[in-house]
């Protein structure tokens with residue numbers, strides 16, 4: 724799938740559809756994410772918080788985990804929507820997880836007020852840690 728074939732509109736709609744299902748009783752900051760697999764499948768998820776705050780998992784990582792469980796391991800694009808005015812920038816942990824599964828073309832994040840943030844593969848996680856295997 725080339726960069727031009729990425730249907731960003733459909734990916735945002737999937738994240739929008741998930742957003743109301745966010746479980747965010749502690750921060751009240753709801754996030755929906757949708758990841759596009761290289762095979763064309765879309766997986767969406769939300770942030771899931773916990774009374775033990777550190778156990779919270781971001782929407783992006785939940786979307787990727789859902790895709791992995793369905794056998795999809797190569798991602799082309801990821802969209803993020805949130806209940807805040809400004810687009811949410813993915814956290815460092817999510818950037819490391821996204822970097823694990825190339826070839827991502829870009830991450831697009833949208834705030835409620837209409838602003839959009841685009842993060843290309845070079846900006847995602849410069850000098851990402853990768854385990855040398857073999």
Ligand code: THU
Nearest residue numbers: 750752754770781782811812813
């Ligand atoms: N959060 C995400 O799910 N994705 C992001 O990109 C930024 C932050 C969540 C984690 C937590 O549930 C809430 O937003 C506030 O940090």
